Amino acid sequence: MNSTQVNAAADRKLKNHTSFGQAVRNSLTMAYRGVLKIRRTPEQLFDVTLQPIIFTLMFTYIFGGAISGDVLSYLPVIIPGILVQTVITTSxxxxxxxxxxxxxxxxxxxxxLPIARIAPLAGALLADTIRYxxxxxxxxGMGYIMGYRPEGGLGYVALAALLVILCSWSISWIFAFFGVIARTASSVQGISMIVLFPLTFLSNAFVPVDTMPNWLQWFVNINPISHLVSAVRELTNNGTAGWDLGISLIGAAVIVAVFAPITVRAYMRRT
Known part of the structure; x- marks a missing residue:
């Protein structure tokens, strides 16, 4: 074994034995790198800046009168739905x-570099919470401009926002796994949309469940997106935390428990 191979082996051994504190510091540094990328290429934010505005206006004025009778009555229904749909899609x-x-x-x-091997992956996941x-x-903000006034108050609105961000971060582990194992970025996007598109639209995000065919209602009722939307509605509109909140938190924990280890394992094999 030549000196180059010896040095490379030593570097790998050092990275595999980095302390937890160093791994956290390296991950935060990589997260800052992700923030700098966003600042230098602001077009990356088009999906999280334009989509909420366009979708809120479009869905509210198209479905508002048909479903709730008028736009103002539909806002408490659609704003939580648009919020979940937009942020989850962003992941x-x-x-x-x-x-x-x-x-x-x-x-x-x-x-x-003399950094923890997990840092680039963890940093990318942390940086994307800014997008959420x-x-x-x-x-x-768009809902407020249109007349949405959450009855739950600012505190419960903030809690609902944290819930959606946390759940989106947990779901991002699934797409990070796709990113590690897929061959191209376009295939990652295609696979992710196939998974996410039916989950977001076959939910209670846009229309009441009882307006759907009976054969479809069973799926909508067990859809995790429906539970998250219901939890956000309860928090923002009523100022209450029901069982949908618990289901959403348990679901997020299960996703992280399942996909974080396999994503890290696949990432370590690839890098």
Whole structure:
């Protein structure tokens, strides 16, 4: 074994034995890198800035009169639905950008640095919470401009926002796994949309469940997106925390418990 191979082996051994504190610091540094990427290429935020505005206006004025009789009556129904749909959809970007960075060799360069191997993956997931926050604030802001006044109060609105951000972060682990194992960024986006599209639209986000065919209602009622939307509605509109909140938190925990280990394992094999 030559000196180059010995040094490379030593570097890998050092990275595999980094302390937890160093891994956290390295991950925060990588998260800051993600923030800088957003600042330097603001077009990355088009989906979280334009989509909440366009979807809120479009769905409210198209369905408001037909479902609730008027726009103001429909806002307490649609704003939580648009919020969940927008932020959850935004989590797809995590896997797409991860695959793009791996294809460009960015992660290969990270391997030559004295940092924890998990840091680039963890940093990317942390940085994307900023995207979720922007989408959440814009959705609530657009709803307020249109006349939405949550009866639950500001505290419960903030709690609902944290719930959606937390659940979106947990779901991003699924798309991060797709990003690690897929061959191209376009395939990551395609697979993710196939998974997410029916979940978001076959839910109670836009229309009442009882208006749907009986054979479809059973799926909508067990759909985790429906539970998250119901939890957000209860918090913002009523100021209450029901069993849907508990189901959403348990679901988020289960997703992280299942997908975080397999994503990290697949990531370690690839890097």
């Amino acid at each position: 797809i970007v995590t896997g797409v950008q991860l695959r793009e960075d791996m294809d460009k060799g960015v992660f290969d360069r990270f391997k030559s 926050t922007i989408a959440t604030v814009l959705t609530f």
